Amino acid sequence: QVQLVESGGGSVQAGGSLRLSCAASGYTYSSYCMGWFRQAPGKEREGVAAIGSDGSTSYAEFVKGRFTISKDNAKNTLYLEMNSLKPEDTGMYDCAAEEGPYGLGLSAGDFGYWGQGTQVTVSS
DSSP states (O other): OOEEEEEOOEEEETTOOEEEEEEEESSOGGGEEEEEEEEOTTSOOEEEEEEOTTSOEEEOGGGTTTEEEEEETTTTEEEEEEOSOOGGGOEEEEEEEEESSTTTTOOGGGOOEEOOOEEEEEEO
16 A cells, blocks of 8 residues: 655745655555645645656746755655745645656646645745
């Protein structure tokens, strides 16, 4: 059974940094595409970043240069390093996983496994 557990969210002032983690279990981690998505109140879920099984990455335009996605296959853990945070980055951040190469388009429909989310709040 695939399980994804996020951590690392919290409250920070604009310009600050946070590092999110997603611990994965129940599948061959290294063969999966992993992604981060977020949803703000009253808004639709949007893709933030993804990393393929080969280490290739993709980012939403609004986080390029500020966020970095990475993974540690030995620890079965996905990370999202978030710097220069803005109030508009506030939202529930979810980790997602799917076997195969189709997640780099940052479409939520490409992912079948989801964590419970971790809240990020950025104050001005």
